[in-house]
Amino acid sequence: MNNADWSEALNDLERRLAARARPEPDPALRERVLKALSREVQAANRESSWNFVVGLAAVFFFGANLTMSSAPLVSGNLTDDPEGVATAARRLHALVPEITAEAAHAEILMASSSSRLPMVPNIAAAIDSTPLRERRE
């Protein structure tokens, strides 16, 4: 087979390839694909909404947790007995006039707050820190 024949054979093959039957997709495929796409979009939207709700809940719980942890530190209600504190502050100011009324009030508040701390044994104070050799002496 010479070059011209070979070229003609390839041209013929190209014609056959171009002319061969090309079946169209089943018309039901369109509906099937579009339904699948619709389901996919809905699923994506649901996932997006769910992620938003989960994110919102996480922010809420974080905020609530932060508020509860910091509440004892920032509470404006420093005492259950403001009148008692005021009376004690006035007495302290009367006893020690060098302390201003505001300073006396703050001292009483601090004393009142520390009185509500949980009891913890003072181990350091209980331990005799004097070296053993000095104690023997």
Add this chain to the structure above:
Amino acid sequence: MKVDQDQHFAALYDEYGSLLFRVGRALLGSGADAEDAVQSVFLSLVRSRKSLSGIADIRAYLLSALRHAAARIASRRTKESRLGQQAARSTLESALSLRQDDAFDLEKALRSLPPDQREIIALKFDGGLTFAEIATLLNINPNTAASRYRYALEKLRAALQ
């Protein structure tokens, strides 16, 4: 909003559905597998819709997605075939149910081509792409696309003799 989106996808399917099916069928040799590939392409389109605005050539994007989908399906079929299901042979025979001798021989010869050469033929004749477009899609030199096409024709010619 949802209606607009559905219409958008329907319009895309109407424009490219047949093209994708034809190329998919030529790549896979089976109408059923081609339908699965087409559905997979459109689903991938939905899943990546947030980045679709950056796509300059939607046809090239869809054909590229089709190649990946067809490769996945072909790989699955090969595994099934190895398990003894002979899926490839049965799908080819069902696809060629008309069994006109000439057409059957041509399809059989096409199926015997190496995947890269069959792909060139599918994109050229079933996809209607130019060598430049094929080269861009396959990320190869246009001359490589043209020579691969010529090898494919020569191999087809030899198979048909």
